[in-house]
Amino acid sequence: MTHDMMVLISNSQEGIGDRFESIGKRHICNIYRNRNEQFSLIADFMLHGLRRGHKCIYIVDENTKDDVLGVLKEKEGRDDGSMLDNLMFLTKEDSYLKGGSFDPDRMIKLLQETQETALAEGFPELRVTGEMTWIFSKLPGVDKLLEYEAKLNYFFPNSKSTAICQYNENKFDAKTLMGVLNTHPVVGIYGELYENPYYIHPEVYLASLIGDVPVAMYENARDDCVKRASVERERRRAESALMEANKRLTESNKELDAFSYSVSHDLRAPLRSMDGFSQILLEDHADRIDEVGKDYLKRIRAASQLSGQLIDDLMKLSRISRSEMRVETVDLSELGREIAAQLRNSSPDRNVEFVIADGLVARGDPHLLKIAIDSLMGNAWKFTGRHPAARIEFGQDKTDGKKTFFVRDDGAGFDMAYVGKMFAPFQRLHSSDEFPGSGIGLATVRRIIGRHGGMIWAEGAVEKGATFHFTLDN
């Protein structure tokens, strides 16, 4: 394993809840230099466990029971005696050194029994921690410490217990501490938790510690090295390819931005000239131009204005694909009401009833969603323009169990035979003298919905209105 694979398990500073919950392996060691570092981990461990109603056991040696209680009460803030009821204190004589000696298998059996008892008493889990300075008692069996630590790794994965073995760095020698690193899958160092690359599977570790190493064991390890190296190479290749692709994408976007800007800017000026001089001719030279001529000039004006509109819409469409999306909770009902008010203002004498449902909410980019709803409701407004009275609805319902929004109008509608063309850019189902427009609005809406991971579809009938349904990925 390479050294750069140490993974920090959520920072104690970040205060992200109980970092012990996220650890699958539950055999942890705590290496510390002073009481601060010691309890930075242990207090968290105990208090989170107590809050969740776990059975908690603390085996003291370096500290006294009162020392520990003092720290816990201080960190907890309040003197909540009741919570500490589930916290049991044991001495090394009660546990590790019962009967005057230490035996790994006996200790593990004791741990197992303690877990069973706790579960039988209704506790969901067991949390245990012990200060490991008992090995200095020089009693028989204390030399079997690392055998014990290794064998614990058979017990924990399928248990309902989590344990922290506490090692004061100042007191233990390097050989022991190295063995501690080899036997704990998760290691706490000076108060922070890490995945441990020095962890050795108990079968392997015990074989080298107290037994024979079978050939197969070595061969597996050797082959594993080769496999991991190739996996790592693959990962690095993929990562650098990704970074390269990202860089090219950013550059390409920048170029596209600059290109679009100059294209649109340079196209606008000639359009203004076409529009302007046609108008001047119509105004100032009317007496010298016949009716046909005047009509042609009007068409020139209309065409240049449409061109301008197309440029604006295209710019908007291309910007939407490239822009960064912010994700927020958006009140669509409020948005709908604002847009309805704006539409009403634009033609106050139109008779249109807006029905905007309450409680329409979605997660998405507020700016893009505004463009989309604006476009859909604007369309509804436009295509009901020839009716004396109209009704435009914005609401939600369920389709196949999924929440769906819809914008509905009772206006000109469309022939379902052409529904497939509706969302493609520049496709129009009505002629421009029936209803003005560049034909790009729905393509833009579809792109926006697409960027939100949703879908949009339409149904309608000629002169019977249209309904646009869409989903937004939640």
Add this chain to the structure above:
Amino acid sequence: MKGMEIRKILLVEDNPDDVELTLHALKKHHISNAIVVVRDGAEALDYLFFKGAYANRDKSMPALVLLDLKLPKIDGHEVLRRIRSDERTKMLPVVILTSSKEQQDLINGYRNGANSYVRKPVDFDEFTKAVQTLGLYWLVMNEPPPEMEGGK
């Protein structure tokens, strides 16, 4: 006499069509100021600072500068910076009249001390209305800074 002199408008615009349309709009609404047209940034600075072809022009300063941004030779932003950094021209009302929709142009325009920033509409009626509104405001309603004797 100073007070009787007609205050001029300096139009800095490289697009001949836009020049024509602007003049047309101003004329239509009887904005009777004399309009001086220069076709690029260098010419604008020559005019304002009595250089080159304008070394011997009359000493008056325009009442209003209508400034396009995308100009040949020296661009609008640079022209504006130089206007604002010279005592003789520092107080000149400058209205940026541009096709640009770029946010950065807007920001730089104001940063460099423009009095106003107007985007040229594509629609001719809108464009005419804009020019007339500008003319009426800056030349009739607004009090221009006192006539500074140029070249002093």
